[in-house]
Amino acid sequence: MFDNLTDKLDKAFHILKGHGKITDVNVADTLKEVRRALLDADVNFKIAKDFTTRVKEKAIGENVLTTLQPGQLMVKIVKDELTELMGGDAEGVNLSGNPSVILMSGLQGSGKTTFSGKLANFLKTKKNKKPLLVACDIYRPAAINQLHVVGEQIGVEVYSEPENKNPVEIAQNAIKHAKSNGFNVVIVDTAGRLAVDEEMMNEIANVHKAIQPQETLFVVDSMTGQDAVNTAKAFNDRLNFDGVILTKLDGDTRGGAAISIKSVVNKPIKFIGTGEKMEAIDVFYPSRMADRILGMGDVVSLVERAQEQYDEEEARKLQKKIAKNEFGFDDFLSQIQQIKKMGNMKDLVGMIPGAGKALKDVEIEDDAFKHVEAIIYSMTPEERSKPTIIDSKRKIRIAKGSGTKVEQVNQLMKQFDQMGKMMKMMQGGAGKNLMRAMGGGMKGMR
Structure with a gap:
């Protein structure tokens, strides 16, 4: 995870090694490499530039404690700024409804259906909830079958109406079914497309308006980097979602989406997918992720x-x-x-x-x-x-x-x-x- 970025940042901080104090010159050299590392990680140029400007402002004139070397101090400043850039504090999922309705959105191939199952499994095993999965993809029969397979795998019921071509009706009927059968969380898996289009946006907006979910989550493949950020912005402009889910983070050696997405859409990353297994889901902790990006590990997790x-x-x-x-x-x-x-x-x-x-x-x-x-x-x-x-x-x-x-x-x-x-x-x-x-x-x- 983020191997390339970690290596490049490590080399950037190496510039300060052996220096007794932080100066304009050695900070400029270090931050030039930090900015280059972020750009190589597919972070938007403006975000990378603003980030290094903030780090420079905090580093210049900073008194280096006797227990710290300039390199260590710079790592700390970068870590704090990375944490803020990715959202600051961890934010969980809103489960205030009865039942709590969670609407899943995203492009086809982002891992939305699989992650709906992972989220249901997480809520069932970690939060003692009784979730219901709802198949609202009316275009892809394979998506309905896939959700049923996932549901069977984790022991969670799946609601579907294969003959019904109205996703609003399916979602509304599923919520009625949940209320009368003791389900306290409803996870609605919607249709994805290969690209953002008007028809797709209108459809999911109609579902959103009809069921008034407590939580609307946007699922995106982190390996698509800057494209993931742009897609998130397009969805947010229409849907005003509550949070982001980054999938396939275990295969992402760059990290651009994880670093950039919060500052572009101003919505928190709530969960991350870290593998194929149904248990491979983690709450996103910006501070822990900053530690991992900087090669410090994540002992708490x-x-x-x-x-x-x-x-x-x-x-x-x-x-x-x-x-x-x-x-x-x-x-x-x-x-x-x-x-x-x-x-x-x-x-x-x-x-x-x-x-x-x-x-x-x-x-x-x-x-x-x-x-x-x-x-x-x-x-x-x-x-x-x-x-x-x-x-x-x-x-x-x-x-x-x-x-x-x-x-x-x-x-x-x-x-x-x-x-x-x-x-x-x-x-x-x-x-x-x-x-x-x-x-x-x-x-x-x-």
């Missing part, structure tokens, strides 16, 4: 994701197994599954401060655990529960069964053994104190 997968009962059982030397490969597999639920590996690594930079040239695959899982699945139940019985003959069979080499099986066995020893050490006094401290900290963050 990482901890939140870990907490979502944290099962206290399972943790207690695991502790007992470790104490009795009964930790096996099934337990190891269970831990891997929990990590995978947290999101794609590249995204997770980007949340660890400094890791993105350190692993810049390392290809981080989403299926990083593929070989490990294949090896474990090739073991018999007995081998998984008692790894000590795995001899060289068994290793050859496991390697063949998993399509790997004996060396890879040996490597996994060695890593597993080292992990077991480390876990055993953690069961000791020092480990327990550390775990207690971490547990207390995590409880406080809930």
Whole structure:
């Protein structure tokens, strides 16, 4: 995410390295590179120019504290300005209605239908809501089918009238259905087009007027950069939406849309899509995103994701197994599954401060655990529960069964053994104190 921009900003701040204070000259050189980095990230020229002007005004004459170097101070100023540019504070979705009606808008191909499902899943699992998805795309039968598939996947009902060609009627009937069946959130997925046109705008404006939604969200593909910003402006001029959803942010190496869109339409980015899975949805926090753009990671989001997968009962059982030397490969597999639920590996690594930079040239695959899982699945139940019985003959069979080499099986066995020893050490006094401290900290963050 935003790899190119992060690299270029890092090089820009490098200009100040070794300087004892901030001057007109070294600030000008640094900000010239910052502006160039923003333009390369597909940020509008005026926004990039205004941004660097504000940073310069704050940096010049700033007293550099003895604990800070000029480069560090500049990073802080840029971080604060980036946070403001992207919206300042995080803004959630408005759920004040009964039911709360959310209207989804956007071009075809922006990921609107999929994100409608992700939002329904988010509200169901994180906000304890009972959402209803509504298929109002009367032009594309595949869109109705797609929404039904998504709904089935997440266990959310989908309302559709395939024979009805009036989206206003469908939306109104869906809200009646929601009221009489105990649904407290209605998410209306509307038709998209390949480009902004008058017919499309009139249609969605009519739906909007008829159902008076509490929340109108504009879904846009972040990878289209400046085009995404221009499309958002065209929609906002007609629809006056409440917030933006940026999809496909995990594949966006530039970041222009995320940085520019708020200042152009003056509407907050509310959610971001960070992958294909239904769980790949995050509330947009401008401050956390600024940290990630500047290569500082995002520990808070990482901890939140870990907490979502944290099962206290399972943790207690695991502790007992470790104490009795009964930790096996099934337990190891269970831990891997929990990590995978947290999101794609590249995204997770980007949340660890400094890791993105350190692993810049390392290809981080989403299926990083593929070989490990294949090896474990090739073991018999007995081998998984008692790894000590795995001899060289068994290793050859496991390697063949998993399509790997004996060396890879040996490597996994060695890593597993080292992990077991480390876990055993953690069961000791020092480990327990550390775990207690971490547990207390995590409880406080809930």
